[in-house]
Amino acid sequence: MSTPIPLGLYIHIPWCIQKCPYCDFNSHAVKDDFPEAVYVDALLMDLNQDLELLVKPKPVQSIFIGGGTPSLFAPESLHRLLEGVRQKIPFSGDVEITLEANPGTFESGKFADFKALGINRLSIGIQSFQDKHLKRLGRVHNAREAMAAIEMAQQAGFDNINLDLMFGLPEQTEAEALADIETALSFKTTHLSYYQLTLEPNTLFYRYPPPLPEHDALYLIQKSCQQRLMAAGFQHYEISAYSQPGKECQHNLNYWRFGDYLGIGAGAHGKISRQLPGDIIRTLKAKNPRQYLSQDSLRSIQNIVDEELPLEFMMNQLRLKQGFEWVDFQQRTGLPASRLEPALSHCVEQGLLAIEQQRVFCTAKGWDFLDAILERFV
Structure with a gap:
């Protein structure tokens, strides 16, 4: 008997304080008040439509609320969202619920509220602990706020915290990169996402490239920091992900293992295996928040043909060290x-x-x- 394919849920909240010059995600700077209540209504309606695509109902194993900066939303809005989701689809007993947050967008009181909602994993967008690099990256927080945010999260009771860090920053040295790693390790968090800064099309950095470290210097930075993380007990389980034993991101593992996931929100992607072989579909939602809220071209559905499956499968599974x-x-x-x-x-x-x-x-x-x-x- 084949093992049932796990199901995850990705929820995209597209607003942020300002657009970073390197960011190619579907994020939009807040100009005025953003429509929290209306957007939550749209998300729940979006979920209703996606659930109709499932051949059989099954519990959701993980929920990832990403963006943008989802922590901009009021705890009351996230409460209504999660309760609305729970009424429509069962949660597994050990469901992992992750919320992305940035240090510059919330006060300490929000962390306790997030924890009370059942959110049990935070992913905090640090990027660097050095002010000169944060300023160059266009981040809205400074190093002091970054460190304070981690401490606030721990004081609120979060014991499963991911820190996002980047390397290969403009004019970054190996010593500076290692200093960021040492600072991250000092907080004894459970997970680290460690990405190389790349110049993506449709970003300010792509149009006006900053001076990045040369290839050989990048390689040394990456290898030195990898060695330091592994010496500290972190497992390099995915190309850009490191965790303490047993603290891998379950939601992302489901992606890399070619599992199924619903994707709701502006620009969100999903993958649903309806019948094997021959009926695996991908869903894509309208990218622009205004269009998404208007329900104009809300969802497109595309079949993954059998000929594409070997590449699709390998592209995901080979990101994992264990294959x-x-x-x-x-x-x-x-x-x-x-x-x-x-x-x-x-x-x-x-x-x-x-x-x-x-x-x-x-x-x-x-x-x-x-x-x-x-x-x-x-």
């Missing part, structure tokens, strides 16, 4: 593992992938050349 087992491919796609050939054997011959005890995973070389691996499965 996947042969049976995972069949259980998540409905296709036989033979559909991964001959690309899989070629990558093994090239030393990019390894197979041990029915598990397929990237070698150290392969993780550095993941794009080259994925090109073989196109």
